[in-house]
Amino acid sequence: EAGVAQSPRYKIIEKRQSVAFWCNPISGHATLYWYQQILGQGPKLLIQFQNNGVVDDSQLPKDRFSAERLKGVDSTLKIQPAKLEDSAVYLCASSAVAGRFYEQYFGPGTRLTVT
Amino acid sequence: QKEVEQDPGPLSVPEGAIVSLNCTYSNSAFQYFMWYRQYSRKGPELLMYTYSSGNKEDGRFTAQVDKSSKYISLFIRDSQPSDSATYLCAMKNTGRRALTFGSGTRLQVQP
Numbered sequence: 001e002a003g004v005a006q007s008p009r010y011k012i013i014e015k016r017q018s019v020a021f022w023c024n025p026i027s028g029h030a031t032l033y034w035y036q037q038i039l040g041q042g043p044k045l046l047i048q049f050q051n052n053g054v055v056d057d058s059q060l061p062k063d064r065f066s067a068e069r070l071k072g073v074d075s076t077l078k079i080q081p082a083k084l085e086d087s088a089v090y091l092c093a094s095s096a097v098a099g100r101f102y103e104q105y106f107g108p109g110t111r112l113t114v115t
Numbered sequence: 116q117k118e119v120e121q122d123p124g125p126l127s128v129p130e131g132a133i134v135s136l137n138c139t140y141s142n143s144a145f146q147y148f149m150w151y152r153q154y155s156r157k158g159p160e161l162l163m164y165t166y167s168s169g170n171k172e173d174g175r176f177t178a179q180v181d182k183s184s185k186y187i188s189l190f191i192r193d194s195q196p197s198d199s200a201t202y203l204c205a206m207k208n209t210g211r212r213a214l215t216f217g218s219g220t221r222l223q224v225q226p
């Protein structure tokens with residue numbers, strides 16, 4: 001079974017630029033999560049999708065971050081414009097059933113550096 | 116004050132040692148407790164999941180939850196160099212969708 005795929009793996013941008021990350025979850029997984037992991041901290045949930053609907057985006061900075069999951073499969077997370085404090089690893093995870101929240105399978109992450 | 120506190124380490128032990136990793140928390144509503152392992156440049160992977168209080172064992176790993184003390188532990192027996200990673204605790208209550216993660220403890224097992 002293929003794991004969660006993310007691209008790019010690394011991205012360096014200047015502040016005020018925009019950036020987009022892509023995630024392909026495990027086939028058949030209905031629930032998709034985007035996390036932000038700042039160096040030395042645990043992951044923080046940004047947004048959770050159930051199929052192509054948003055079920056939790058309470059910690060998403062909506063003035064600059066946006067995410068979509070078209071057709072309930074792939075997802076993109078966008079930052080526009082980026083700030084220095086957005087430097088972090090952005091992790092995508094998926095789970096087969098929303099109720100089994102502990103069985104989240106994480107991708108390798110995209111490491112974003114904002115200069 | 117953070118909801119979940121975890122010593123960042125690094126914790127360095129010799130191969131074969133018993134490792135004890137711990138988290139404390141302040142939110143008494145947490146009912147679900149998890150331990151994840153995260154290797155460098157990788158995403159976290161689930162090691163143990165426990166609901167409410169008690170112990171759970173899986174191979175070399177034992178998870179303990181003491182809700183009265185708001186304290187959880189992960190024990191690793193016969194530690195191996197391949198156990199060298201960052202260990203994250205995570206918690207959840209029924210009223211919140213998101214997991215709350217600790218900041219992680221970096222473990223180094225010396226051969």
